Amino acid sequence: MRKSQRGMTFIGLLFILALVGAIGYAGLRLIPVYLNYMKISKIMDATATEVEGSTDPGNIKRTLERHWAIDDPTAIDYKDIEITKDDSGAVMHVSYDDAVPYIANVSLSVHFDKTVKVK
Numbered sequence: 198m199r200k201s202q203r204g205m206t207f208i209g210l211l212f213i214l215a216l217v218g219a220i221g222y223a224g225l226r227l228i229p230v231y232l233n234y235m236k237i238s239k240i241m242d243a244t245a246t247e248v249e250g251s252t253d254p255g256n257i258k259r260t261l262e263r264h265w266a267i268d269d270p271t272a273i274d275y276k277d278i279e280i281t282k283d284d285s286g287a288v289m290h291v292s293y294d295d296a297v298p299y300i301a302n303v304s305l306s307v308h309f310d311k312t313v314k315v316k
Contacts, residue, residue: 226305230295234309236270241278241289241313248315252287254280257315261289272309287315 205213244260251257257280265275272295279290289312296306 223299223305226297226299227307230272230297230305230307233270233272233295234307234311236268237272237291237309238311240264240268240270240275241291241311245289245313245315250316252282252315254282254287257287257289285314285316289313289315 240261243264244257248257248260258275261275261278273291273293277291277293281288281290292308292310294306294308296304299305
């Protein structure tokens, strides 16, 4: 007669803990990257609200610069945001990649893309 085994072995528990730890560590490393993106997104939305009705790229750029000086995001500069005019108003667009070191020579890379219409 065979005995039935129950539960998890210690080695199995170690593998699961290592996997959860690796994923948790990656999450901790990516939190500042996403917080920086949220700053940039908030700045673009606030600028669009503040300059509503104006499609002058110079005015939009100056407003972006003011907000940038206050919030101070680090991934990109306000000059990296593309401002174009179209029939319905102006459009602000930013697309960038951000990378953070993970373990040894392995990095985590994230691509961000945001477009905001100014009416």
